[in-house]
Amino acid sequence: MAAEEGAEIVGQRIGSGNPVIGKEKAEAGRCRECHGADGNSSDAKIPNHAGQYAAYLVKQLSDFQSGARRHEIMTIMAEDLSAADMADIGAYFASREIMQGDGAGANALGRNLFDNGDQGRDIPACASCHGTRGKGGIAGNVIYPVIGGQRKIYLRSQLVGWKLGDRKNSPGGVMNKIAESLSDDEIEALADYISGL
Structure with missing residues (x-):
């Protein structure tokens, strides 16, 4: 996590899940294959999750399960996840160093x-x-x-x-x-x- 973040903000970012267990679940569930071991994807079409709020990731996974959000691969990946699985996986990605751009977008x-x-x-x-x-x-x-x-x-x-x-x-x-x-x-x-x- 970024050094400037206080404990309260880190707690909000990680949420109620367990990042250690989440790392194992992210590996077993093949999340890290696409989204990167550190939460930074190597494919420009696949989002980074490094430092993302766990609760946001949980909402997206829940939306893939319910059909509120559609994606051919993510709907399949999310279908068997329990609430605890989602919280732990979200906590793992949330615990990674927050994604950073390269500063090149001076638009x-x-x-x-x-x-x-x-x-x-x-x-x-x-x-x-x-x-x-x-x-x-x-x-x-x-x-x-x-x-x-x-x-x-x-x-x-x-x-x-x-x-x-x-x-x-x-x-x-x-x-x-x-x-x-x-x-x-x-x-x-x-x-x-x-x-x-």
Whole structure:
């Protein structure tokens, strides 16, 4: 975990699962084959999970089980997981060093949207939920995932999915509303900037 994180934040990030048991389950369940032994994937289409909030990962796995989120491979991978399995696997990935970008995404358009949004189009700043460096947070019962340092191709695909309505599992559909207002160029710019954080 990042040295600057306090014990309370680390506890929130890891949640109720056991990261040691989660490492074994992630290995046995083949999670680490795609998402990386340290939670950083080697495939640009597969998301990093390093330092992601465990509760966010649990929600996504639950959504794959229920059909609220669809993915050909992840639906199969999640189908037999118990609540304890999900909590432990989530805790393992959450306990890894938080994903970091390479700083290469110096995209002015992406940075402006991330930092300021566009009030004229009711687009909030990404930073207002995901944090100034995109490292996520918890506000009440809502978990804002780590997006800073996430894979660029994955970020782009998710924003496009939100825009087209192929993905619909954000609280209150907020990500669909935001993405629907973004142009293709803005999606590309955001993916470029956020991946570098």
